[in-house]
Amino acid sequence: MSALEEIRKRFQNDHFATDATGIVIDSAEPGKAVCSLTLEERHLNENNVPMGGAIFTLADFACAIAANGCTEKKTVSQQVSISFLAPAKGKRLIAEASCLRAGRTTALYEVDVRDEQDTYVAHATVNGYVIG
Numbered sequence: 001m002s003a004l005e006e007i008r009k010r011f012q013n014d015h016f017a018t019d020a021t022g023i024v025i026d027s028a029e030p031g032k033a034v035c036s037l038t039l040e041e042r043h044l045n046e047n048n049v050p051m052g053g054a055i056f057t058l059a060d061f062a063c064a065i066a067a068n069g070c071t072e073k074k075t076v077s078q079q080v081s082i083s084f085l086a087p088a089k090g091k092r093l094i095a096e097a098s099c100l101r102a103g104r105t106t107a108l109y110e111v112d113v114r115d116e117q118d119t120y121v122a123h124a125t126v127n128g129y130v131i132g
Contacts, residue, residue: 007069017061025065031099033065038092049087056082059111059124062095067128075107075128082124090115105130
């Protein structure tokens with residue numbers, strides 16, 4: 001089994017991200033991850049654009065994979081700030097998470113969310129707390 005398959009298997013019990021929302025882990029390496037979400041009607045709000053909660057969940061899950069996918073340590077979100085920059089024009093959202101700083105007890109990640117047409121949809125910063 002490849003490392004990516006092992007990570008996917010490990011996170012399959014994150015039911016809200018994987019089952020309810022439909023997020024897929026596309027790639028993962030220490031401190032980095034790419035996750036995607038194929039947009040469906042259930043992800044859209046009254047304005048017919050992706051709901052902020054769906055975008056936030058994608059960003060949060062990509063950060064979780066970047067922080068926890070390739071290590072036995074556990075990092076949890078301590079504080080998240082997200083800026084919604086533009087409505088998605090495409091049918092698929094892609095979140096790229098990367099670690100800016102990993103300390104002994106805290107970490108800082110950034111996550112950029114774009115659609116497949118390269119529309120810059122959202123930017124998030126995540127302060128993580130290392131619990132193990």
